[in-house]
Amino acid sequence: MKLWLSAAATLVAAIAVVSGADAPLPQFVDIARQAGVVFHHTNGASADKHLVETMGSGGLFFDYDGDGWPDIFIVDGGSIADPAVNRRARHRLFHNRHDGTFEDVTDRSGIRHRGYGMGACSGDYDGDGHPDLYVTGYGSNTLYRNRGDGTFADVTATARVGDSRWSTGCAFADLDGDGDLDLWVTSYVDADRAHSPFCGDAKTGVRFYCHPLKYEPLPNTVYRNDGNGVFTDISAASGVGRLRSNGLGVVIVDYDGDGRPDVFVANDTMPNFLFHNDGNMRFTETGLVSGIAVGADGRARAGMGIDTGDYDGDGRLDVVITNLDFEMHTLLHGLERGLFAYASPESGIGFPTLPFVGFGVAFLDYDNDGLLDIAVADGHILDNAPKFRAGSTYMQRKLLFRNTTGRRFVEAGRTSGPAFAAERVSRGLAVADIDNDGDLDLLVTNNGQDAELLRNDGGNRANWLTVRLRGRAPNTDAIGARVRVTAGGRTQIRDVKAGSSYLSQNDLRAHFGVGTATRVDRIEVVWPGGATESMADVAANQIVTIQQGNARP
Numbered sequence: 248m249k250l251w252l253s254a255a256a257t258l259v260a261a262i263a264v265v266s267g268a269d270a271p272l273p274q275f276v277d278i279a280r281q282a283g284v285v286f287h288h289t290n291g292a293s294a295d296k297h298l299v300e301t302m303g304s305g306g307l308f309f310d311y312d313g314d315g316w317p318d319i320f321i322v323d324g325g326s327i328a329d330p331a332v333n334r335r336a337r338h339r340l341f342h343n344r345h346d347g348t349f350e351d352v353t354d355r356s357g358i359r360h361r362g363y364g365m366g367a368c369s370g371d372y373d374g375d376g377h378p379d380l381y382v383t384g385y386g387s388n389t390l391y392r393n394r395g396d397g398t399f400a401d402v403t404a405t406a407r408v409g410d411s412r413w414s415t416g417c418a419f420a421d422l423d424g425d426g427d428l429d430l431w432v433t434s435y436v437d438a439d440r441a442h443s444p445f446c447g448d449a450k451t452g453v454r455f456y457c458h459p460l461k462y463e464p465l466p467n468t469v470y471r472n473d474g475n476g477v478f479t480d481i482s483a484a485s486g487v488g489r490l491r492s493n494g495l496g497v498v499i500v501d502y503d504g505d506g507r508p509d510v511f512v513a514n515d516t517m518p519n520f521l522f523h524n525d526g527n528m529r530f531t532e533t534g535l536v537s538g539i540a541v542g543a544d545g546r547a548r549a550g551m552g553i554d555t556g557d558y559d560g561d562g563r564l565d566v567v568i569t570n571l572d573f574e575m576h577t578l579l580h581g582l583e584r585g586l587f588a589y590a591s592p593e594s595g596i597g598f599p600t601l602p603f604v605g606f607g608v609a610f611l612d613y614d615n616d617g618l619l620d621i622a623v624a625d626g627h628i629l630d631n632a633p634k635f636r637a638g639s640t641y642m643q644r645k646l647l648f649r650n651t652t653g654r655r656f657v658e659a660g661r662t663s664g665p666a667f668a669a670e671r672v673s674r675g676l677a678v679a680d681i682d683n684d685g686d687l688d689l690l691v692t693n694n695g696q697d698a699e700l701l702r703n704d705g706g707n708r709a710n711w712l713t714v715r716l717r718g719r720a721p722n723t724d725a726i727g728a729r730v731r732v733t734a735g736g737r738t739q740i741r742d743v744k745a746g747s748s749y750l751s752q753n754d755l756r757a758h759f760g761v762g763t764a765t766r767v768d769r770i771e772v773v774w775p776g777g778a779t780e781s782m783a784d785v786a787a788n789q790i791v792t793i794q795q796g797n798a799r800p
Contacts, residue, residue: 272649273614273686273705274664282700283349284319289336290695291326291363292630296446296454298438298462299327299385299413301628305366305607305675305750306692309378311393315715315790316343317679317754319690321698322382325363327440336360338382342397347682347702357398362387366675366750370419370428372406373476374721383414383432383750392476408470408478413438416497418746420508420727421775423528427472427721428745433494433512434465455629459515464491467512467520471528474721485528492517496553496608498747501727502564503585506777508727511539513550513568523585538587539566539579548574552676552749556610557581557740558619559653564742565590567621569605569749572639576600576608576623595656596621596648603643604628607676607749611687615709615760617737618650624673624691624749642670645691666701679754685711685788687758692751706760710787712767714757716743717794718774725795727775730757734787735764761787772798 279285290300306321319341326332340356341349363385369378377393388410391399403409413435422429436459446457466488470478482488496513503509507524514520518540522530534540541547549571555564563581570576575597579587591597600623607624614620625643632639645667648656660667675692682688686706691699712732718725728743741757761767767785772793774780780798785791 270708271705272659272663273703275666275689275701275703276664277666277669277699278347278702279698279700282347283351284341284698284700285351286321286339286698288324288693288695288698289326289332290324291328291332292695293326293328294454295328295443296456297327297440297443298436298456298459299363300324301456301630301694302415302435303363303365303674303694303750304692305748306677306690306698307367307369307752308677308679308681308690308754309369309380309752310754311340311378311380312342312397313377316345316683317681318343319349320367320369320380321692322364322367322750323360325360327363327385333363336364338364343681352397355397357400358391359401361389365413365415366417368417368419368746368752370726370745371721371723372419372428372430372472374427374723376720376723378724381408381417381419381430383417385413385438386411388414388432402476406476406478407480410468412465414468415495416746416750418497418499418744420499420745421722422469422508422524423471424507424776425474426776427474428726429472430470430478431497431499431510432468432470433497434467435459435495435515436462436464436493438462453631455631459493464493464517466491467494469528481528486530487522490520490532492520494520495551496568496747496749498553498555498744500555500564500742500744501729502555502581511553511555511566513553514547515551516547516549518547519550519568533585537585538589542574542577543589548577550577551606552608552624554609554747555742555744556619558610558621558650560618560737560739562738562740567608567610569608569623572602572604572627574601576605594654595658599658600646603646605646606674607691607751609676609678609748609753611678612758612760613647613687613703613706614649615686615706615711615762617735617739617760617762618653620650621648621656622646622676622678622689623648624676626672626674626694640670642672644668644670645673664704666699671696671699674749675751676748677751677753680713680756680758683790685713710761710764712759712761712785712787713790714759714770715790715792716757716772717792719795722775724755725774726755729773731769731771731773732759732761732767733769734759734761734767756790
């Protein structure tokens, strides 16, 4: 029997939950320095305006030591123009001390900077119970195998997943249903330093970063996990490699419920992709027919970050994509038969996003009212933007869209604490409950600036439940599983996704706000492969760990 609510029932339940709207909203405070997350991004900005200098970088939350507390990895950039500056660039790994602070353990981790860093994703590709790490970049991608003792080994060459092209987003998923995790990597453009075009005002000699359409686009790369620590590039055979685009954000999730994970790719100034998984590692690109490729006017947008979630509680996945200023960020409402409807203006997220250049994005329930909200990291591409577009700003504030009815959002960033009011050149955004106190916190990476760690103060005034899944080897983190939680008359869904937003990844635990409910009626897990298990009558305000095979079918 379906557990999903109708749209009308969702609306009534939502109004009941938020009727206490006079309660103060959660406030976000940047605690990065006091928490020990000290990181300054090296972008290598130069007079030559190499495009890579303004596009990075990302970061992620992952529990690399399995202690139940999310740790942090942040990607550093580098320099194309100055080798000395490039040598100063350094990725950072921060271990969660369980007391609201983190320790920089980079030196002993074995993780080293290669090329010009862009993004990262994590998954246990070898099934040993320890999440591994893949780092993308301009000129070099690196796979780090987690040894399980706090150190990582560079296995890029033996695993055959290196790439010298400009790679951006990445995600792990079991694409062929054989149990182990495959790897998807998006690529941006062929911005060869030796053939960098001049973009700017020729009369004055003032340069700016070139539009991506000045360069040749690149294909996505699909790596099949062969199960012995080695991957095979099957991009051509899968049907994916024949398509080229300016790929940035990627998220992998089974949007049509056929049991096979599909791939959404946000493309910059080109139509977005939706690769439908046809089975046997074959994909059909269905972005245009599904409704996600272009805007309502038929024009492509400057897609940057992307995420999926069910914001209206109808049981179907919706999609959010960040875009350039004067384009509106894109919200797509999931329909029947795998179709999507453009919902940006009617949802309330359209017009408030017009002045902003959006990058990282996530669906999250930051106030635990049972409705998915949207957080967005913003910052312009052009460091001299005001010279070329009146009213533009390089540094921009972040946006926080509070879901008020299940179908309508209100921008609440200005009233959500100093961290959201501060203007930065933001890029990556990742979500986790860093202190396990029941509300969701944010990691924001900023181009050429310090990273921010935004602690949520007050989100746990309402009740919550976090579900940690332990899958069977080799997919020990149950990537690709779906969790349904029913509480207070509403059913919510979360998917376990390894890669999303912009060059980033969220904590793999599934977090649910349950409002005033003190108990959860039912937790249902659909594991990768389709097996279903459930638990009933679970107390709220706790982290529940579910081991595959130990719950009731």
